[in-house]
Amino acid sequence: MRKPIIFMEEKMINVQDIVTLQMETVSRWHHEPIDNPYSDLEQAVCTQHQFNYQLWHQEDIARSRDVTDEKIAEVKRAIDGFNQNRNDWIEKVDDYITELVQSRSVKVQPDARLNTETPGSVIDRLSILSLRIYHMEEQLERSDVNQEHLDSVNHKIAICRLQQDELSNSLQELLDDIFAGRKRHRTYRQLKMYNDPSLNPYLYKKQVA
Template sequence: MSLTDKAWKIFNESINDYHVKDDVNASLNNPYPADSLDHLLYRKNWIDTVQWHLEDIIRDPEIDPTEALSIKRWIDRSNQERTDTVEYIDSWFLNQYKEVTPAADAKINTESPAWAIDRFSILSLKVYHMKEEAGRSDASAEHQKKSQEKLAVLEEQKVDLGTAIEELIADLESGNKKMKVYKQMKMYNDEDFNPVLYKK
């Protein structure tokens, strides 16, 4: 099984596990060994899935402002956790290819494998929820038709993005591309760099 096929399977396992309770407060119960890539993939998608639903909740026009602020802070923490997990995945790839000597003319990809996998995880959520919309019995035929059309585009994107990730991995394995990772260095969460925080 290719890495992207495995990732897609794990992402959908995470999404389906979440929807057993369909509750943003549900506990993460990762079924994979803590030192494995599978564990990181499941964790990554679980974070994305919870955040997907938080983003839905916060858009309720009737939401209490205090609750909205609490959820916004939750989303901020989730974004940091997401970034940290992507960097853990990249560390796994760096370790995986540490013995590969890049070719003299090896190129650098525009994004690391883990950030491409990040987009793949979000895509799995788009596919899942667009399928729901396409099959909604309480929606109009026009809504179902538009959702089906969008789903077809998302399925095409899945193939294209999956192919691009597999090609990147093959290039890293062969040394045709070299992996270089830059930490995100987000400043707004850090009290040493966010002036609103350090001027308090």
């Protein structure tokens, strides 16, 4: 098993460990059952990641034209559930980082600013990138496509890899700033309404009727 995420002397999280976890689990889960052998922050990251993994594959089914309407309805409900869990766990990852910041008594500088995205949201984007890269690379194994298709896929993979590198570098800088007190950290509550029968008009109006 890989070494756990290390909190170094600078009180920073190693983002490359997170990226490696996402890439390794995507590959493993395509051949073995979904697992989560991690602990602490890695465990939260992996849980959030697995909902993206399940969401990705349900969305593939939803776009198929050779399944019944009943199956599509079932898949759409599953998508709603996985998407709700995905967003819930973005918040839990951010909450975990809040606990780490507090446990290290980080002194936030008076002029520290908030970022437009939380670390949890960036980790979510990296999760999706790892899925996109894996499935793009699957395309290179096809024998029923021409060289033009392969060249196009290789170009897309290069773009995804660049985005993954740049996004992970930006996340590392953000986390370094948070743990040094140069930036503030806050969990942004997404407050999804569509799954809440008290907030979704279609659902609460049906209850009244």
